[in-house]
Amino acid sequence: MVTGMATMDKPLNNLRQYCPQKIHFENLNIVTIIRISQVVTCICSLALSGAVVAAKWTMSPLLDTSVSYYDNITLSANNKNQELVTQVQPGLSVNAQGRRLQLSSSYSLGYIDYFGSEFSDRFFNTASAGMELEAIKEHLFVSSTASISQQTVDPARSGGSTDPSIISDNRTETRTWSITPTLRNRFGVYANSILSNQYSVVDYSSNQINSSWTNNLSYSLSSGSWFNQLTWTGSANYSRSEQNKADSAQANGRVNYAFTDHWSTFILGRMQKYSYSLIHADSNRYFINAEAGVVWKPSRKLQAEVGGGAVLNSSALSKNRVESEQSTWRAKVQIRPTTRTEFEVGREQAAYGSKEHLTFSHFTRKIRLSSTYAEILITPQQGRVAAGQQSVNNIGESASGGVSQLNRAVTDDVLLQKRLELNASLTLRKVSLNANAFLERGEYQTTTSSDKRYGGNGGGQLKLGSRTNLAANASLQRYYFDNLNQTDNIYQFNVSASRTFSKHINSSLTYLWQKRNSNRNVVQYTSNQITAQLKIKF
DSSP, X not given: OEEEEEOOSSTTGXXXXXXXXXXXXXXXXXXXXXXXXXXXXXXXXXHTOHHHHOEEEEEEEEEEEEEEEESOTTOOSSOOOOEXXXXXXXXXXXXXXXSSXXXXXXXXXXXXXXXXXXXXXXXXXXXXXXEEEEEETTTEEEEEEEEEEEEESOTTSSOOOOOTTSOOSSEEEEEEEEEEEEEEEEETTTEEEEEEEEEEEEEESSTTSOOEEEEEEEEEEEEOTTOSSEEEEEEEEEEEESSTTOOEEEXXXXXXXXXXXXXXXXXXXXXXXXXXXXXXXXXXOEEEEEEEEEEEEEETTEEEEEEEEEEEOHHHHTTTOOOEEEEEEEEEEEEEEETTEEEEEEEEEETTEEEEEEXXXXXXXXXXXEEEEEEEEEOHHHHHHHHHHHOOOOTTGGGXXXXXXXOOOXXXXXXXXXXXXXXXXXXXXXEEEEEEEEEEEEEESSSSOEEEEEEEEEEEEEEETTTEEEEEEEEEEEEEEGGGTEEEEEEEEEEEEEEEOSSSEEEEEEEEEEEEEESSGGGOEEEEEEEEEEEEEO
């Protein structure tokens, strides 16, 4: 391990390795290119300042090695192939901690050796990086992320696995990169503002999927401490994606007036515009909504809000007439009985119909309970970027106790994602238990198709002394593919034992069983895997 004080001479040069080579930059207009280049140039100049990036740097070489036995390395329904596989992953982690810079990054190059002669040896990459930079004190902040991971191309097809050792043409190496400069300003005691622009890229090694980019510009302005009874806030957001029909613009404004200690009234206005066709509305339709209501807050533990209004006819507004298309209403309740318990539920109208949300959390020293329900519009790329940031190291990934979920196939589409999730955990001195359940539905907005999946997982960990752990996990996921009339059940069970020999060396032995049942025989399989792994951090 090497530590010391250093400044970054070329802090962003290495980010070029994360920039995709297959992005179709001819689809970017000249204004976007100029704006992005100006932002990047400014950030590079600021980052070169020694006063900004002086930090304590730590570099640690890494080495992961494993030997695995597969009884069905092709995840085939009938023609199972047994194989002994050796993986070797040398890598390097670089971290920096300073008053105005936090950087965490790791990269490893993996080599897979197949004992038999039927399959060719191969290489794969894994990487993860995150940076938080306070470029101008208290004003300009820059965050950036990058990753390289394995992703499933199409979950409805056979061979859907992120394990790089599995022989499959239904997997792709996914490279993501994003940068977000954020400008914060305080206008005395009168107002506060936040301006940010997130530019993200996702690139695939498989030519079955097109690489793409997304640019999201947002601005918010809110009242400062000078305002007491009268408070206000406003925001605007514009998102543009290379993916077909995925542009959107939104603007919101709200004013609250408190006429007693417990009662206040509000008025709000919203505008939403989407360039893609909605199931519930015509394409290129403006959604203009005006509402008013009251807020009741009898104590710090309870707050309730109710209001109503109308969606205004955009065509009539262009002719200086005010006409209502439909009525809308909203309701929200917040309950905080203790500092450790919080509950909120609400509903509001949106361009694509009603929009509900729910959050609940409760925690003690040993127990944590939570549940969430949310409805959001997402593009497949947004899901890929999020998944790429979470999948850092593929060796032993299934043994970590998480559900090996299928990702949605990448399409030039936008979907309304409705997801309910429940979580519970118990932590004792030597035993920890956890459980998770989810129900998710995706409604594609440019077609009439949809998909649904639900499932759950549970597991636990037992500490045998200070250096030895036993862990087990079981999961089930059920997936409906509406457009293919396909239904799959995916089962997984793993058990592992791990031993820490020193601060820098640990090992594990894992058994993994997977099964996929489907009404399409071609995607069915059963698989067993045994892996012995050794990790060294120099």
